[in-house]
Amino acid sequence: MKRLRFFVTDALVVTLVLVLIATACGAPAPPPPEATTPPEPPAAGVPQYGGTMILTYENDIATLDPAIGYDWDNWGMEKWIYDALLDYDVDMNMIPHIAEMPEVSADGTVYTFTLREGVKFHNGRELTADDVAYTITRVIDPETMSPGQSFYFTIKGSEEFANGEADSVEGIEVLDDYTIRFTLTQPDASFLNVVALNFSFIVPKEEVEKWGEDFGHHPMGTGPFVFDEWVPGQRLTFVRSEEYFLPELPYLDGVEVQIGVSPDVALLRLEKGEVDYLGDGIPPGEFVRLSEDPAWENRIVHSVRVHTGYIALNTQLAPFDDVRVRRAVNMAIDKERIVQLLNGRGVPAVGMLPPLMPGYDPDVKGYDYDPEGAKALLAEAGYPDGFSTFIECISVDPEPKLCESIQNDLKQIGIDLEVRTLSPSTVIDDAGTPGKVPMVWSGGLAWIQDYPHPSDFYGPILGCDSAVQGGWNWPMYCNPELDARELAARGMSDWDASMEEYQEIFQILLDDAVWVPVLHQEDYNAHSDALHGGVRDFLHPVHDIRAYMLWKSE
Numbered sequence: 001m002k003r004l005r006f007f008v009t010d011a012l013v014v015t016l017v018l019v020l021i022a023t024a025c026g027a028p029a030p031p032p033p034e035a036t037t038p039p040e041p042p043a044a045g046v047p048q049y050g051g052t053m054i055l056t057y058e059n060d061i062a063t064l065d066p067a068i069g070y071d072w073d074n075w076g077m078e079k080w081i082y083d084a085l086l087d088y089d090v091d092m093n094m095i096p097h098i099a100e101m102p103e104v105s106a107d108g109t110v111y112t113f114t115l116r117e118g119v120k121f122h123n124g125r126e127l128t129a130d131d132v133a134y135t136i137t138r139v140i141d142p143e144t145m146s147p148g149q150s151f152y153f154t155i156k157g158s159e160e161f162a163n164g165e166a167d168s169v170e171g172i173e174v175l176d177d178y179t180i181r182f183t184l185t186q187p188d189a190s191f192l193n194v195v196a197l198n199f200s201f202i203v204p205k206e207e208v209e210k211w212g213e214d215f216g217h218h219p220m221g222t223g224p225f226v227f228d229e230w231v232p233g234q235r236l237t238f239v240r241s242e243e244y245f246l247p248e249l250p251y252l253d254g255v256e257v258q259i260g261v262s263p264d265v266a267l268l269r270l271e272k273g274e275v276d277y278l279g280d281g282i283p284p285g286e287f288v289r290l291s292e293d294p295a296w297e298n299r300i301v302h303s304v305r306v307h308t309g310y311i312a313l314n315t316q317l318a319p320f321d322d323v324r325v326r327r328a329v330n331m332a333i334d335k336e337r338i339v340q341l342l343n344g345r346g347v348p349a350v351g352m353l354p355p356l357m358p359g360y361d362p363d364v365k366g367y368d369y370d371p372e373g374a375k376a377l378l379a380e381a382g383y384p385d386g387f388s389t390f391i392e393c394i395s396v397d398p399e400p401k402l403c404e405s406i407q408n409d410l411k412q413i414g415i416d417l418e419v420r421t422l423s424p425s426t427v428i429d430d431a432g433t434p435g436k437v438p439m440v441w442s443g444g445l446a447w448i449q450d451y452p453h454p455s456d457f458y459g460p461i462l463g464c465d466s467a468v469q470g471g472w473n474w475p476m477y478c479n480p481e482l483d484a485r486e487l488a489a490r491g492m493s494d495w496d497a498s499m500e501e502y503q504e505i506f507q508i509l510l511d512d513a514v515w516v517p518v519l520h521q522e523d524y525n526a527h528s529d530a531l532h533g534g535v536r537d538f539l540h541p542v543h544d545i546r547a548y549m550l551w552k553s554e
Helices: 008-025 072-081 129-140 158-162 205-217 263-271 284-291 323-332 335-341 371-380 399-411 424-431 480-490 495-511
Strands: 052-057 086-088 094-096 110-114 172-176 179-183 225-231 235-240 254-259 300-304 309-313 346-348 387-394 415-422 439-441 515-526
Touching: 072 225, 072 235, 129 158, 129 172, 129 179, 129 205, 225 254, 263 284, 284 515, 309 323, 323 371, 323 399, 335 346, 335 399, 335 515, 387 399, 387 424, 399 415, 399 439, 415 424, 424 439, 480 495, 495 515
Parallel strands: 052 254, 387 415, 387 439
Antiparallel strands: 086 094, 110 179, 172 179, 225 235, 235 254, 300 515, 309 439, 309 515, 346 515
């Protein structure tokens, strides 16, 4: 997803699940992760009600259907409209939301949730357990073409339903209007995180059926803001829900998202007081000026992402079906240079997992920058004079400049690389179409954690189930044996053994060179003097912009 998520303290969520399972089974619980992020400082002042927040994006939003939308721009907006069973607090602890924390069976395979009563959709109808069952089943249904489908395949009967062998998902049971039970095929340490994902945001069946494929442009949920208007290429507007089940939220009267505003123009408008927040972040060319200006000291927010930016190499297209070619590309990329182009806002990546993700291996064996060695590998693979190919990247600054750096690096080893800059939605569609794109730069799109477990860096972007039309497995890589190992690792009650297995899995992926892992990025953004909130309200590890927690002063 333009999938940005982060922080070591996020591992507490997975730890909670394993504690429940391990305690019930008599197995040792995993050790609590060491917290390396300082506590969130309180936002200045007392929140005030009223006002409209204005933020900008250069490119339009593709969809606000939570079963479909999976990039960073729409991910945060979806949370304004919808709710899930569970949620995360500011410190990334998992908390009840429209359901209580579930009862979990002794073997860790049965989860029973009790819903809040009186939670209403924006059309006035009360949410029930049938809506939860419909929502999850819809994501699993192949006709929906949800990129989140594979997250739910540990639910009993989900794959049979997806394959057309069953009319419903056996492991989803509605017990009464306010109780729903999920039965899994095996313990899954990430399941609570999965039911808190955007894909699990509850939608009303009647509205989905009313709008069909256009539901994403007429979204309706139970969230703190009600969708108001969408003028393609110009703006989206949201207004405060007067019937939100948390009556103290939101503080703002509304949010206006202005489309078609370049990052440089957005910053100028922010300095004039016409804009409250930069959806595309601080332009790289202005970063040093702003960061050194005392006037911006309290208006710049900073977060360390659990993120890996990478070049996807399509393993199904020649010449990238040859691992030697993929390894040569890995050896040709000057990652230090790319970090420099980002004003040092990140660190070069060696492996695929970011340092703050559980399972990260500090001793992972990557590829040294070695253009001459890369040339030799290309010659060995039958390309002594190189070849021509192309890469897609989004058109939002600074990504085109980074793709030009990749272009220059590959030119040094004889690869003539054409850079194609496109809108984010087009890159996502093309990259998720088998056989269409040989190389994709993930910058501005992927991959940031959905939740703090290494399975999130496998199933949705490298597993066989996601190497399909509309999936996010852009290398179109499928290794059934590795899929089986990952599924087994996810079900282990021994945390340390599970993480060691994930380290081996990601070393195999790195040896197969399905990506060029380039960098782990840090995020900076800026807001107006009038807009207030905590750092993790502006840059939340899962929800990005928590607009419902922000407020404006007069």
